[in-house]
Amino acid sequence: MTMIITVLGAAGTIGSRLAEQLEERGHEVRRASRRTGVDARTGVGLREALGGADVVVDCLNLEALRAATARAFFEGTAQHVVRTVRQEGVGRIVCVSIAGAADPAVNRLMGYYQGKAAQEQVYASSGERVTIIHSTQWFELMDDVVRRASIGPVSVLPTMTMAALSARRAAAHIADEIEDSTDDPHSRTLTVRGPEVATTREIARAILSSRGSIGGRRPRVLWQLPYLGRGMADGGLVPADGIVDELTLVQWLADDEG
Template identity: 80%
Template structure:
């Protein structure tokens, strides 16, 4: 459906910026919203104005908090502000971009960030608005940040984490397809995304290093993995059992370049 007004919250982030690009390519009127644009979803300042007249609001907000209380406060609070503002402005559909497995206690027990994402999902799913929850696995592009956080000198101590990663651009394309298909639907919907291969992030890091020589500016001489985020994450709790399986492999993504 062309010609919608779509507000993208968190439009400066990895997925928000790519999704906004995708939607604009489809001739939608996209409002790219972030704190730099004067909208603060934490307090609600500017939200109603950003959503006024919009057909769809997409929550791509992100806050990498390790403490559960901090993450839950951020994600629950921002979601509540978005729901209230969207209801006041008559937005037809809300889209929450979340993480596959985030609500599983075996996954979120040790990582507060996932507890926050689970709280975010809960706010949207109980809002009585027309909502799409997008549950995606990790993106290849996130490896830059993972290596920066996990590296100490020449050694990267990675969490044992089994994922089915996909390209962020492909994830944005699938979300844009869902938005086009769902705006007239009054029912709640769920979109689950995963990549074609299951691997640990250490295996992914090794493949990227072999192809590029560095990740996020890091050139570790040793990649160690330890299950410090728990057995749920180590054992594949972040890999969805079903959903859309994107066909772009890590090797093809590397061959085509980081913007493929």
């Protein structure tokens, strides 16, 4: 069934890939972002973006370290979305979130994760038909992690044990869920993860070895320290179950998806 699907945050990593996936499958996609005049923070443009839509997908993102800033953003945007969904009669909300975001052992030092946990709570308690998708980290995020953690030839990475996957494959699984559950009247939560468990440094080393650089850097020394907390370092980001994607890091590098 062809649907009208509004993707909020369509200019971001996962939003843009999801929009492409849905368009390739024949759906009408409304790419909503501040670039297209839609600001979920204030609600400007939301009614136009959601009017007549079958599904709205929240892929919004905010770079925020402070928990108060992140919570205010994600709670506020989710509240605007819920209000507009009711006004416009949108049938379903899909929220793309992060595996482990609501775990206090994981989010204690990560304001962004606390914000995502607050976002999930707004949607889960809204009474609307909601699917919350917990995605593990994407290989593509390592560019930014290394860039931020590097000084000269040395990178001191946060120790994060992850079951990472390709952003493109994550988008494909999200698109599958949007299509497969169109007739399901219930709200649900699911998780998407990669096939392997590895640390930040192990993933960065593999990318650096394959490509010669990572995040525009060529570090000669890769260290890692648990400065984002033991919850992340000890596997709090790795889901115990969920949809397991088959594409390994080595295969992703060989396919040059990034």
